[in-house]
Amino acid sequence: MTTTPDRTLTAALAILAYALLIGFTDNFVRVVAVEAGLWQFHAVRAVMALALLGLAAQVVGLDLRPLRPGAVVARSVIHATAMLIYFGCLAFLPVAQVAAGLFTAPIFVLLISRFAFGEPIGPVRVVAVMLGFAGVLMLLGRDSLQEARLAALLPVISGALYAFGNIVTREWCAQERAETLLAGFFMALGVMGLVGMGVLALVAPEVPAGTAGFVLRGAVWPGGEFYLWTFVQAAGSLLGVGLMIKAYLIASASRVSIFEYIILPASALWGWVIWDEVLDLGAWIGMAMIAGAGAMIALRSRQLEPEATPLS
Structure with missing residues (x-):
């Protein structure tokens, strides 16, 4: 297990910026x-993101070459698979149920960190994870607990993969540059998008109109609005995911994962x-619980790391 010192407060700020962007x-x-x-969305977005990253590399002299190619590829595939499952589930499960499954990730982070990597987990972080997860359920409402069936396990699998990817970011790739991991993530998603389009071209399934056909729709000739918002997605994801990766490189996954609750x-x-969507009282209570969980981790981290400063 790596002994790289944690900078939890800096990681928390990076996650906050990441959450606002994403x-x-x-x-x-x-849209x-x-x-x-x-599949086309991920393929096109990956091309745009990699082009922007390549341009940035030329301008500021970034080195995108991995130090451990196998570890970077493995980490990229794990995270990309988690995101594909997450987005794919939106086709046949309620959004609240899918999101609740993905945000079981901190629970898996604790379990994997403790039993696979032997990292000690204190009671404060255990309580914070449970409080944050309870806040997620409160924010999502009762719909996240209804209509349970076998398919509902898929978002939980996505959460487990996402958690594992976050852990190995630091365990396997602690010496890698954030931009290297970012390039690997988008390359993996781009390859998966191309493979998906190829499979759909061969199978040619019947595709429902509109958003209902999101998963089954293969390559099409979209209009300008698609490219505009895909570019916004590429640029925002490039910066946002880069901040997230940096957070997991400078602090332990079991701490950083708590702050990801702020995404909801x-x-x-x-x-x-x-969209003028209004939240009810239960949602606001859930957000307060999520914020409380993050505050518990931040305060506890400062007590354990007295040498750290807010800007470190």
């Missing part, structure tokens, strides 16, 4: 899904700003 861009997936498919209230905030 919360904004993810609110426009519904993209009207005319294009999941951030998405809800943008939903209100963009």
Whole structure:
């Protein structure tokens, strides 16, 4: 297990910025899904993101070459698979149920960190994870607990893969540069998108109109709106995921994962700003619980790391 020192407060700020960016861009997936498919979206977004990353590499002299190619590939495939399952489940499960499954990730982070890597987990973080997860359920409402069936396990599998990917970011790739891991993530998603389009071209399934056909829709000739919002997604994801990766490189996954709960209230905030979607009292209580969980981790981390400063 790596002994790289944690910088939890800096990681928390990175996750906050990541949540605000991703919360904004993810609110426009519904626009993209009207005319294009999941696989084409990921393939086109990957090309755009890698082009932007390559341009940035030339301008500021980034080195995208991995130090341990096998570890980077493995980590990239794990995270990309988690995201594909997450988006794919939106076709046949309620969004609240899918999101609740994905945000079981911190529970898996604790379990994997403790039993696979032997990392000690204190009672404060255990309580914080449970409080944050309870807040997620409160925010999502009763729909996340209804209609349980075998398919409902898929978002939980996505959460487990996402958790494992976050852990190996630091365990396997602690010496890698954030931009290297970012490039690997988008390359994996791009390859999966191309493979998906190829399979759909051969199978040629019947595709429902609109967002209902998001997963089954293969390559199409979309309009300018698709490319506009896919570019926004690419640029926002490039910066946001880069911040997330950096957070997991500088602090332990069992701590950083708590702060990712802020993605849900951030998405809800943008939903209100963009789509005029209003949250009920239960959702606000859930967000308060999520914020409380993050505060518990931040305060506890400062007690354990007195030498750290807010800007470290």
